Amino acid sequence: MIGERIKRAREAAGFNQRELAKMAGITAMAISKYEREESTPSSGVLLALSKALGVRTEYFFRHTEVELEEVDYREHEKIPLKEEKKVLADVLEQLERWFELEQFLPVPWSVPFKLPKGLPAKINDYDDIEDLATKLRHVWDLGLGAIPELVDVLESKGIKVFITRYDGHKNFNGLTARVNDAPVIVVGKHWPGDRQRFTLAHELGHLVLKGRLSENIDEEMACHRFAGAFLAPKEMVFTLLGNKRSWLEPQELNILKQDWGLSMGGWTYRAFNLGILTKKTFGELWGLFNKNGWKEKEPEPQYPQEKTSQFEQLVFRALAEDIIGESKAAELLGMSVIDLHQYRKMESPNVVRHQ
Ligand SMILES: [Zn+2]
Structure with missing residues (x-):
C-alpha cells in the first residue's frame, strides 16, 4: 500500500x-x-x-483508489512515456483529493455532468458545428458574449478540470479522460490563457461531439472548429469583423483577443472559416504569423491564465459548516495547518502551497 x-x-x-x-x-x-x-x-x-x-x-x-479511464490526448500530440507518467500521476493526485473531499460533502453540493438534450444528433458539415456551439451556449445560459472564466463554466457543469504543472513537453496541451463516469479535462499550467482556453474548449468539443460526427468529418478539426465557435460565436464574429474583409490588422486581432480570450490566430481562423477572409488573404495573414513567430508565441501582452477555484471554495464551505476540521482542510489543500489557519483568517494571502 x-x-x-x-x-x-x-x-x-x-x-x-x-x-x-x-x-x-x-x-x-x-x-x-x-x-x-x-x-x-x-x-x-x-x-x-x-x-x-x-x-x-x-x-x-x-x-482512495482512483483510476483514469479513456485517457485521450489531442491527436499528433503524443508525449514521451516519462512525461505522460508525470502528467497522469499529478492528475491522479489531484483527483484523489477531490474524491476524498466529496466523501464528506452532501450530495446537493455537486452537479453531475449531463449533456443537454436537443443538440443536433448528426454533424454532416463543419458549418453545422457553429449552430451546435451556439445552442450549447444558449442552454447553458452563456448568451453570446465573451466567457470570462472558462474553467468556472466547465466546473459548474460537473466537468472536473485540472491544471497540471507538468506541461513542459511542447506537445502537451491537454487531455480528456473519465473517472467514475465524470468527464475530466486537463490543461497545462504554463501556457498563456488564450491557449489554455482553446484547449479547454477543444476538449469540451470531444465531449459534446462524440457520436455525432458523420464519417467524412475529422474529429480533431471538428473540435478545433467547435472551440472557436464556442469561444466566439458566429453572430458576434460577423458583428465585430463585418461580413467581408480585405485584411485584418494584427492590433485589431490583439484587441479582440484581450476581450474574448481567443488567440489572434484563433480570430484569423474564425474569419477564414466563416468566409470573411478569402483563402488567399488568410494565407497571406497566416504567412505573417509564421514570419513573426506568432504561431509559437503571440506578441505581448499575453492573455491572463485560467485557474480552478471550485475545489478550494468547497473546502472552505465544508469548513464553515463544520463538515471537516482545519486539519483535514489543510491536508486537502496541501498546506500546513498553521498556514491554513492564517489563510482562513485572511491574515496571509500568499501561503506557499504544495500544489
Ligand atoms: Zn482533440
Missing part, C-alpha cells in the same frame, strides 16, 4: 529512484524495496520522503 503511494508520488514529482534517494538521504536500494513492499519505511524516513516529494505524510496512507 505505502509502496504504491511512494511510487506514485515519486513519479508525480518526476524523480527516478536514485534522485529521490539522494534528496531524502537514503539509498536507492531502500526506495526500491519500499516501492516493491519488501520493507516498510520508518516514520523518520517517511518524513524525509514527504519533504523531498512535496506531499504531506498523510498522502502515503490515503486509501
Whole structure:
C-alpha cells in the first residue's frame, strides 16, 4: 500500500529512484524495496520522503483508489512515456483529493455532468458545428458574449478540470479522460490563457461531439472548429469583423483577443472559416504569423491564465459548516495547518502551497 503511494508520488514529482534517494538521504536500494513492499519505511524516513516529494505524510496512507479511464490526448500530440507518467500521476493526485473531499460533502453540493438534450444528433458539415456551439451556449445560459472564466463554466457543469504543472513537453496541451463516469479535462499550467482556453474548449468539443460526427468529418478539426465557435460565436464574429474583409490588422486581432480570450490566430481562423477572409488573404495573414513567430508565441501582452477555484471554495464551505476540521482542510489543500489557519483568517494571502 505505502509502496504504491511512494511510487506514485515519486513519479508525480518526476524523480527516478536514485534522485529521490539522494534528496531524502537514503539509498536507492531502500526506495526500491519500499516501492516493491519488501520493507516498510520508518516514520523518520517517511518524513524525509514527504519533504523531498512535496506531499504531506498523510498522502502515503490515503486509501482512495482512483483510476483514469479513456485517457485521450489531442491527436499528433503524443508525449514521451516519462512525461505522460508525470502528467497522469499529478492528475491522479489531484483527483484523489477531490474524491476524498466529496466523501464528506452532501450530495446537493455537486452537479453531475449531463449533456443537454436537443443538440443536433448528426454533424454532416463543419458549418453545422457553429449552430451546435451556439445552442450549447444558449442552454447553458452563456448568451453570446465573451466567457470570462472558462474553467468556472466547465466546473459548474460537473466537468472536473485540472491544471497540471507538468506541461513542459511542447506537445502537451491537454487531455480528456473519465473517472467514475465524470468527464475530466486537463490543461497545462504554463501556457498563456488564450491557449489554455482553446484547449479547454477543444476538449469540451470531444465531449459534446462524440457520436455525432458523420464519417467524412475529422474529429480533431471538428473540435478545433467547435472551440472557436464556442469561444466566439458566429453572430458576434460577423458583428465585430463585418461580413467581408480585405485584411485584418494584427492590433485589431490583439484587441479582440484581450476581450474574448481567443488567440489572434484563433480570430484569423474564425474569419477564414466563416468566409470573411478569402483563402488567399488568410494565407497571406497566416504567412505573417509564421514570419513573426506568432504561431509559437503571440506578441505581448499575453492573455491572463485560467485557474480552478471550485475545489478550494468547497473546502472552505465544508469548513464553515463544520463538515471537516482545519486539519483535514489543510491536508486537502496541501498546506500546513498553521498556514491554513492564517489563510482562513485572511491574515496571509500568499501561503506557499504544495500544489
Ligand atoms: Zn482533440
